[in-house]
Every structure is written in C-alpha cells, then in structure tokens.
Amino acid sequence: MEYNFRDIEKKCQEWWSSNKVYKVSNESPRPKYYVLDMFPYPSGAGLHVGHPLGYIASDIYSRFKRLKGYNVLHPMGYDAFGLPAEQYAIEHGIHPRISTESNINNFRKQLDNIGFSYDWDREVRTCDPKYYKWTQWIFLQLYKSFYNRNTNKAESIEKLVSAFEQEGNTGHICPGDNAIQFSAAEWKGFDEKTKQGILMQYRLAYCGYGEVNWCEALGTVLANDEVVNGVSERGGHPVVKKKLRQWYLRITEYADRLLDGLDRVDFSESMKEMQTNWIGKSSGAEIDFKIVSRELSVVSKGSSSSHSPLTTHHPLRVYTTRPDTIFGVDFMVIAPEHELVKELITDVHRAEVEKYLDYVNSRSERERMAEKKISGVFTGTHCIHPFSGREIPIWISGYVLIGYGTGAIMAVPCGDQRDFLFATHFHIPITNIIGSYYNGEEANPTKEAILENSDFINGMVMKDAIEVVLNKMDEMGIGERKVNYKMRDAAFSRQRYWGEPFPITWKNGVAYALDESILPLELPHMDDIRPGKDGEGPLSNKEEWLNSPSFGGGRGEATTMPGYAGSSWYFLRYMDPHNDKEFCSRKASDYWGQVDLYIGGTEHAVGHLLYSRMWTKVLYDLRLIGHDEPYKRLVHQGMIQGNSRFVYRLNSSSDYDSTGQLKKNLKRQLFLSYNILKRDCLESDNGKKIALAANKVFENFYPDVNEYDVYDPGYSEIRIDVNMVDGVELNIEEFRKWRNGEYKDAILICEDGSVSLPTGEGQGGAYICGSEVEKMSKSKFNTVNPDDLVYKYGADTFRMYEMFLGPVEMSKPWDTKGIEGVHRFLKKLWRLFFKETNSPSSGGGQGEAVWTNETPSDTELKILHKTIKKIEEDTERFSFNTGVSTFMICVNELIDLKCHKKEILEPLLILLAPYAPHIAEELWHALGNTTTIIDASFPKWEEKYIKETSKAYPVAINGKTRTELTIALDATQQQVEEIVLKNATVQKWLEGNPPKKIIYVKNKMINVVV
C-alpha cells in the first residue's frame, strides 16, 4: 500500500472535525496552557509560505502540550479592519466588508489545508459588531479614566472630579499641560466647556492636535513610508505637514510600568531592549537660557549703535541629560518647527533661514532621521549662558526633533558626536571641558573625565558634577529636573472609513461619551468611500449618520480607530468569545490568565506589543482582569523572504518608440542565460560580440527581419514567476505561456550557447535565471502558495519542511527545492508499517502490513528512547528543525535494523503527531487504536536504555584533534593520561618529550599540550 497522503489527510481532517477534537473547554481538571499566534490581517493576496511558519510552530507546540496533559487553548481569528481593504475599495469599487469577508474565507480554506488544531468555535473578527462593541466599550473605559500618579494606576475620572471639587488640582498635576493649576473654588466656577477641556487633559483616551503627512491631491493622510522625497509614493503629489484634531491614548503615563513589566516576562533580551529604547526613559533637566534681542545680535556684528531692549521675553528652554557638560556648550540647536523660530530670525538671516525651513519641510521625518548630510542655519540670535554669561549662538537644524524633550538642545561638541560634526562643519569653535579625554578628532561621551574650563565644577568627575549643577539650577530658579521619554502618546484616530467608529458625540465642541447601552455603534454602510474635506475621514461625507439619533442630539466623530485597537485586547476575547454581557468574563480570564506562549514577528516589537501591554494594564487597574502583562513568553518568528528570479532581455534600438518608451508587444525578443550575460556582457566589453551573435540568430531563423540590425549592449532585467523556475533553471515552455503568452515569441540563448525558438525548435539547453533575495510579495512574482505544495506533497510534508528550513526565529529565503527530502522521509516511515506495492489500484484495503508484535532489542529501545529524549528537548526549546532531523535519523536507523516492531513504532508515532498529525493518526489507527492520537500521552524516556559506559574521545594535540580513543566514562584523570600517552599518534606528536599538560574534560575531550 502506498502512502496516499491526499486521501489520508482528507479523511483525518474530516474525522477530527466531525468529532470536534479541537473543541476546548473553559473547565478542565488538566492544567491550562494558552498558545497564541499573532493576529493575522487577511490580505487579498492570501497566504504565502511565509505566513504559516509561526502557525506551524505554535501548532506543534500546542499539540505537544496537549500530549503532555494540558488543556490547551489555541485559537485563531482575524484582524480584519485596515487600510488595504479600504484602498482596494477605492480602486476597485468593492466594499471592504465584501472583500474582507472573501479574503477571510480564502484564508480559512488555506489554513484548513495545513491541518491546524485551532478551536474554530472561538474565532473572532475585529470588524464584526459583536466584537467591536467591546473594543468601543474598552475605549470608553479609557476615556472615563485618568492615571492617578499617586496610586500609580488608572482610576475613574469621577474620582478626579471629586478631588478637584475638594482641593483643586494640587494633588494631581495635569499630564496634558502641567501649567494648568486651579483651586477647588476655581474649579467650581468653571463653565462646563472649561471643565471638560481640563478633564480632557487627564483622560487616558483624549482628543488633541497633532501633525500628520497631509496630501491634498489624494485628500488623505499618508504614513511616513508612503512619502518619498516630500511627495506621495502613489502619484507623486506634494505632501505637507498638517495639524489635525486627533484622538490619543495617554500611553506615556504607563511608560514606567511598561518598563518595569519587562522584568516579569519571558521575552528575548533583544525585544526587551527594543521596547526599552522605544520608551527611551532618560533623566536630566530642562534649563532656561535667556535670549538676547535680535537688535543686539545685529549690533554685535559691527555697528556701534546702542543696545535696544529685549524683544523676546521667552527664554529658550532646552532639555539635556548631561547638565555636567553645561560649560562645554558652544551653540544651541532648535528644531525647525520650534515655536520660537519666527521670533528668533533676524532680518539679516531671514532669507537663508526660510530657504532652509523650506528644505526641511520637503523632507519626511524618516528622511530627516536618516540624513547623513550635515545641515543647519544660524538664526542670527544669541542666548546667554546662565552661569558664565557667555553669548551663545542659536542655530536651527533638522537633527533636533520637535517631538522630543523641548525641541531644543544645548550642543556640547566635545562630548557629543553629532554636535561635534555640526560644529566642525560650520566652523564653530569648540570648548574643551574634558582635557585629554578629548582628542580634537571626535567627541567623547564619557562621564568619567575630570572637568576643566567649568567654573564652579572644575576638577570634579563628570558624573558627580551632574547633581551639583542641578542644585545650582534649582537655587537660581532657571530650570527643573525632568524625566523624559522618547515615547509619545499614541495617535488613535485615522482619517479612514474601515475601522471602529468612536462612541463619542460632539456637543458645542465638547466630546462626550455615548451611553454604553447603545453599543455597538455600528459603522454605517457607504457605497463611495472617498476622503472628506479638510482631512476629515470618509465618514464626514455621511451627514445623515453623523447627525443620527444615536448621537443624542450631538454630532458623531468622523475619524475611526486604528488597526491596533482591535488587536490590543483580542487575546482576552478568545477566552470567552460569545459573551454578549461582557468583553470577557472575569471567570474566563482568571482561568486562562496570561498567554503562555505568543508567537509572531519582530515587526510588532514596538507597536502592537506595547499597545496591548498598555491596554492590559489599564484593564487590570480597573479590576476587569486579574493580570497586568498579557504575554508570559514571546517567541519570534523569522521572515521568510522571497527568492526572486530574473531573465535578461537584450535591448535593441528598435525596441523603443520615438519618445524613448519601450514598445509594447515586442514581437521578437532575445534573452540571454545568466552566465552568458555576466561573462560576455558585464565582465568584459563583449556587448558588441553579443550583438553580432544575436544578429546571427536572426539571420539564421528570421532572414526577413532586418529591424534588429543593431543591438545595443544594454539589457533589461525582468522578474518572472518563481513557480516556473526549477532552482535557477527556467521552464521554457511555461515561460512562453506565462501572462497570456507575452513571451511566446521569445528567443532564448541558453547556458551552453544553444538556442530555444518559439517554433519549438532548439537544441534543448538550459536557460539559467538570475536570483535575488527580497521581500516576498505578489508584485515581485516570488510568492509561493502553500496550497500548491500541500496538493503536491501533502500537509504533513509541508509542515515538516517549513520547520526543517531552519530555526523558527531566523529569517531565511524560501526555496522549494529540498521539500522532496522531507517527503521521502515520510514515505520511509510509511514503509516501516506497510509494504509498498507497485499498483496504486491496490489501495482501499489495509494493504500489506509489515509491522509486528515482536519484542524489541536493546539497540532498538536505545534508538527509541534517544529519540524521545531529543524530540522532547527540541520541541520544548523550539528547535523544530533539529527535531525533524532527529526523526529522520531515527527512521534511518530503524530501517537499517529492519525494525518493524509495534512496541517501537507506536511511541514514535506519538512523538511525530505534533509535527505530522495526519500520517501519525492514520498509522495509529492502523496499529489498532480507536481513539485519536491527539489525546495519547507523550512517552517517557528511560535512562536505562540510553546509558553509555564509554565514549570515543577526540584526542587533541595543542587543541587540534589528531586521533580518537574509546575510554570508559568513569575513568580517572590518571587512567586517561596513561592510556593517552601509550597511543602511537600521541607519541608521534610528542617526539619523545614529556607533555606539558593533559587536559581531560569528562564526556567531552582530551587535549595534550606539548
């Protein structure tokens, strides 16, 4: 009987499904274990082989845990709101609800193919009103809460209001604007609008204003990566910064707790580092520098007229983490968006500054950060050093960002490399305050130097001087100590249609929460999803909805929530997915608790993973759940990159029309095999030769063609579908059929110089393609669809091959070649149970079973128990690739021993069941079992079967292995030395001299030092 994977897999999947084997209960005597995959967005392109990598890993682990006796929750659902569906709707006129639904169905079909153990009864979709009802509900809890810095947790805004009524805001500094101060009496005197305005500055979900990339032509806001060189990627329209009213989440209030929480979770160190850096906590000070009037600056440039009074009353406030370097300040730098810029420009410098500001404005934030070129401009204005009284020039440069600190820095070139480069570039003299620590060639950021040229802190070690300067600053009242975070509050509004509507109503410019009882506030249907006016979302075009009774006489909010709203809490909904009274019952969340294992890509490191941690903390503070970190353990999944393939077409002068555009529907095209191109066109100046050769081809086969007289040695690199390439060898027949025969007339010059012609004539050589590793995407023709592989080799082969590719957490390029090896392994396994017959028609019955009930030998038991041990270890540490190798080794060894014994094979099947569930289930039943292998119990390995008494030690001379000696494991150092010295190879290397030293590491190696 053959290994007929298609029938077996279909049969198993149907059997599992009708027996509801994956149904998970919230009540079980077994310990719980929660395995979660990162929420997928159901894109229109469907699954490619990169997506299931993490899903297969988590599925193996879930099944493994189940065999180990756990009640395992392993759910799946869809993060179904998002921009691509909306974009698709704009371009193709298909409503997001429709396209999303069909994408989900497609996704589901693809997932089902692979045989995952999801409990589909718990599926959630963020765009389902039954789901987003609770997203909106949680948003309202955020809106109705503030962060009490005294108790360090979120509390009800009511509580804040009663505090205001009793003592004003003295006990609660305003996080939105710490200048706001009022007494109880003042609070009571405020009108409704003022009160609400103040409360808004405290709420965890609040409305404010923020700058976005605005593209007038597209009428929409763009992401940074959609802006290239100051214009939109789509269409090349101008993009400007625009201030829009936006909702925000006050995640900055949770900065410290998000940092502290990292100590209590099992994330990789790199992940913790990324989050720590993102939060970017630093402590330092904000220091005020008095600004000298613009007239003074002009005067100081040579004129002798007297000083005018100051025209600027605001000081320049800078943020620094290094107050100890204050005497090393040689200039100030402010961000181009700084509010003082206008006031600081002097007439002399105006033109230059404005030119610079225009330049900066044309750059996206990303480009500004990646800028290598040093750029900046002097404002013409100076400020006064608060301690030395020195005049310091104020510059503007894009390397200072408005969003961080105060948007202004004091530049210390001897201690900061960017300041140093700036000073050098603009010939600003550098003050050295760290003596020999500064070499004049680069900055030295040390804190250990002894200060010089530093007035009252001269002679101090820098790190000790920090406190001294801060004290002096306090004394003089010229600044304040400040803890700063790089992290900013999270923008929570999108000027989009396909997202959750805000349960908010606007009355007199004040935002009020809708009553929870009316939730869900459903997203209205719109046929035409166009942006609204002035940067309002598409919903602003739907007046009848904005003014509908749902909003209780007020007006609805036209922005919608971002993609991460629904994904910030979905792990809780899986625990209690059908509850229509609560987002998740406390009983369910207490039972399942944290996600024990979370698998997903590092691309979510600082977005989703921080937001969902924050939401969890808020829900915990409000006593809605009992844990404040969502994920106990996080494992990364590497990206599977695409492996693109190229063909190379020679350009002919006649390929172009009069405007220089490549002609469409070129009749005859000449392609060169990769190495011919490299050798003859690129590495030597043989373009002409190629042209001649090409002409020969045409002369021979198309004597009537003379338009190809002259070939230009240039060539075009054309991406082709990787699925018609075997390794790097092009399937020429398929290539001719590709894209409705676009290349049916191609003439290919193959690797050996032979030619393939459209007529089918040719000498049958191989055309070799070029290749490049890049992102897997449909537009690059490098996607590989799992469905095709599952069809060809089966789900079990596919699962094991994905794992066999390498460590889960590593990125790697996809290569279908190699899948045969894994498939062969499963066939070998099959042959341990059944004799393969040549006629496929003999299937149907049980075929000829070859497994026996004989008693296994010690050698066989040793193989089994070694395998159990290794599989258990490898699975536990997510080393699935070595796990697959272990199975291969085991099966190879059993075949060598011709072992077909049930006592060995049966436990082996259980080990294999998480990796290749279908074949394991099938053979499990073939051995006479009637229940599912999914509920078997994982075998235990026993020391007695695998114990070794001796080891073949590598014997090294000076660290270099020269020979091998088998020695008893319990040998002593002395015994080993005796045996080693007697060895001929060792004696040869000793050349009669006594050894200096013999290193013997038990169970590892022996090294003789000569």
Next chain:
RNA sequence: GCCCGGGUGGCGGAACUGGUAGACGCACUGGACUCAAAAUCCAGCGGUAGCAAUACUGUAUCGGUUCGAUUCCGAUCCCGGGCACCA
C-alpha cells in the same frame, strides 16, 4: 542616522553551557535494480597537495583572551527588520 537581529560547503542548516566544524536534508558524481523510466538502494561529496596514509587550510574581515574560539571581547564590512497612519 538611530535601535534590534544575522553572516558556517554549491544550497537550507547542525554543533544547546568555550571542547571532534559541516549532523540531517537538497543538489551533484559514480554504481546497483529495470527493456526503459519512475521509485528504491549503495558509495563519494569544504578547499589545496597526495595513489594513499596523511598534512596544511577553513565558520564575513582584522585583532585579542584561552590548553582549546563558529561560540567570549574589541574594531570593520555586508545583509535583514523597526523607526510611531502597512499590519
């Protein structure tokens, strides 16, 4: 630019805590079986020299620590991910 990863044969990778570099698989080469093909089986397979035993060399590059370094430390180069409206 900043933060985080990664770099080992022709290819994917293994070597888990500093201890035999290249497990396992692919590709390739040679052989067996077959009328033939497929399937299967056997053998070889980092580089250089050698009939061979063996020697030298080799884990991106350069340097260091160590009896011993793919593994630890320092510097450099290259590739990937993220950088706040893609998800």
